[in-house]
Amino acid sequence: MSSDHLKLYESSGSPNSRRVRIFLAEKRISVRRVPVNLGTKEQFSEAYAKINPRRVVPTLVLEDGTAIGEVPAILRYLEEAYPNTPLLGTSPTDKALVTMWERRMELEGFAAVMETIRNKVPGLKGRAIAGTHDYEQIPDLVERGRQRIADFYADLEIRLGEAPFVAGDRFSVADITAVVTVDFATKALDLAIPDGNSATRHWYDKVAARSSFAA
Amino acid sequence: MSSDHLKLYESSGSPNSRRVRIFLAEKRISVRRVPVNLGTKEQFSEAYAKINPRRVVPTLVLEDGTAIGEVPAILRYLEEAYPNTPLLGTSPTDKALVTMWERRMELEGFAAVMETIRNKVPGLKGRAIAGTHDYEQIPDLVERGRQRIADFYADLEIRLGEAPFVAGDRFSVADITAVVTVDFATKALDLAIPDGNSATRHWYDKVAARSSFAA
Numbered sequence: 001m002s003s004d005h006l007k008l009y010e011s012s013g014s015p016n017s018r019r020v021r022i023f024l025a026e027k028r029i030s031v032r033r034v035p036v037n038l039g040t041k042e043q044f045s046e047a048y049a050k051i052n053p054r055r056v057v058p059t060l061v062l063e064d065g066t067a068i069g070e071v072p073a074i075l076r077y078l079e080e081a082y083p084n085t086p087l088l089g090t091s092p093t094d095k096a097l098v099t100m101w102e103r104r105m106e107l108e109g110f111a112a113v114m115e116t117i118r119n120k121v122p123g124l125k126g127r128a129i130a131g132t133h134d135y136e137q138i139p140d141l142v143e144r145g146r147q148r149i150a151d152f153y154a155d156l157e158i159r160l161g162e163a164p165f166v167a168g169d170r171f172s173v174a175d176i177t178a179v180v181t182v183d184f185a186t187k188a189l190d191l192a193i194p195d196g197n198s199a200t201r202h203w204y205d206k207v208a209a210r211s212s213f214a215a
Numbered sequence: 216m217s218s219d220h221l222k223l224y225e226s227s228g229s230p231n232s233r234r235v236r237i238f239l240a241e242k243r244i245s246v247r248r249v250p251v252n253l254g255t256k257e258q259f260s261e262a263y264a265k266i267n268p269r270r271v272v273p274t275l276v277l278e279d280g281t282a283i284g285e286v287p288a289i290l291r292y293l294e295e296a297y298p299n300t301p302l303l304g305t306s307p308t309d310k311a312l313v314t315m316w317e318r319r320m321e322l323e324g325f326a327a328v329m330e331t332i333r334n335k336v337p338g339l340k341g342r343a344i345a346g347t348h349d350y351e352q353i354p355d356l357v358e359r360g361r362q363r364i365a366d367f368y369a370d371l372e373i374r375l376g377e378a379p380f381v382a383g384d385r386f387s388v389a390d391i392t393a394v395v396t397v398d399f400a401t402k403a404l405d406l407a408i409p410d411g412n413s414a415t416r417h418w419y420d421k422v423a424a425r426s427s428f429a430a
Contacts, residue, residue: 041362046297054319055337064310066312067316068311068315068317069306070314070315070318072318073311073314074309075312076307076311076314077307077308077310077311080306080307080311081307091295092291092292092295092296093277093281093283093292094289095291095292095295096283096289096292096295097281097286098287099287099288100283100284100285100292103285103287103288104269104285108346123373127259129363131323132366132370133362133363133366135359135363136359138353138355138356140353140355141353141356143349144351144353147348147350148344148348148350151347151348155347158224165225192251204299208246211361211369
């Protein structure tokens with residue numbers, strides 16, 4: 001479905017942008033993609049700050065100019081406006097369980113990877129938290145981050161030993177966040193799925209092969 | 216509406232439990248409340264770990280035994296199962312904007328207060344992050360946390376100068392999270408609404424006076 005009245009401001013290298021791109025591909029929604037160049041710090045330009053005052057990508061801009069920031073908010077809009085191929089659950093119980101599992105993947109996995117990188121990389125000095133305000137890096141968070149990611153992988157292995165997908169019997173947004181987290185940790189920190197985590201490996205090989213994950 | 220088939224495991228002193236209690240009171244849903252004594256560390260008991268493996272409160276348990284953890288997941292269930300008095304928005308756009316603002320209140324406000332306390336209080340040594348795993352406190356996070364809370368208050372003042380409620384023209388879950396954050400910061404860290412933040416003060420006096428906030 002072509003939805004050229006929707007504009008997605010995003011960056012090809014941004015894992016948060018990738019979460020939205022995969023979600024769109026799964027639902028077969030095509031939007032106008034507007035690249036924001038993080039390399040030249042375009043997200044801090046005055047023009048972009050008017051679109052997203054937090055100066056982060058992605059942002060979804062609707063036809064009437066409404067700008068939606070924050071990945072779960074963007075995905076909520078897309079699910080409500082394009083209910084085909086539901087990815088946030090169907091019944092009230094299912095919606096709640098998908099919300100729970102997606103949040104755990106994000107807070108325990110994705111956010112741990114992000115925190116580790118932001119407190120580690122010299123180019124992010126003074127930018128330890130994304131958003132409007134500047135915070136100094138805290139080196140102790142790098143070591144703690146590595147531990148958190150190890151714990152995330154251990155917990156994910158237990159979960160995927162119980163259920164074929166993160167939120168249960170069906171593919172959902174929780175799988176998208178989890179795969180993006182694994183790829184992010186692997187690429188940016190060289191922390192891949194640990195050897196021997198066979199349930200996670202089996203799940204990853206099945207899910208990451210979906211064509212949407214090329215997005 | 217009495218919904219005695221729903222059980223809410225919670226603690227009177229837990230700000231996350233309070234978010235759910237206020238939401239229930241706004242929607243006039245009455246559930247069975249089951250106290251979990253955090254003072255005696257009952258959340259770490261084997262009995263409670265079976266209900267919530269993350270060992271945190273609150274947890275909502277449905278009639279069929281399904282256990283829902285994580286506040287936004289619990290609130291999503293309640294909104295879907297009891298759509299009267301919507302607090303998560305109505306149209307797709309509105310749902311997305313409420314999600315965005317509630318998330319900002321939580322990540323920039325509530326989580327900053329929580330992180331500051333967990334890295335500061337002697338009784339939480341080795342428990343710097345809630346959940347299954349033990350992490351040591353990092354004292355630098357206390358000072359950074361105070362700065363984050365100051366930034367949260369500054370941003371909230373700007374927002375409430377633009378709109379009567381956090382998410383726009385109507386009371387929503389974003390106001391619940393914001394008021395609980397203000398009360399939490401005030402009580403636990405003595406960081407009240409700064410003098411001169413008149414838009415925030417005006418909003419707080421109006422919203423916190425709702426009878427639901429006694430919950």
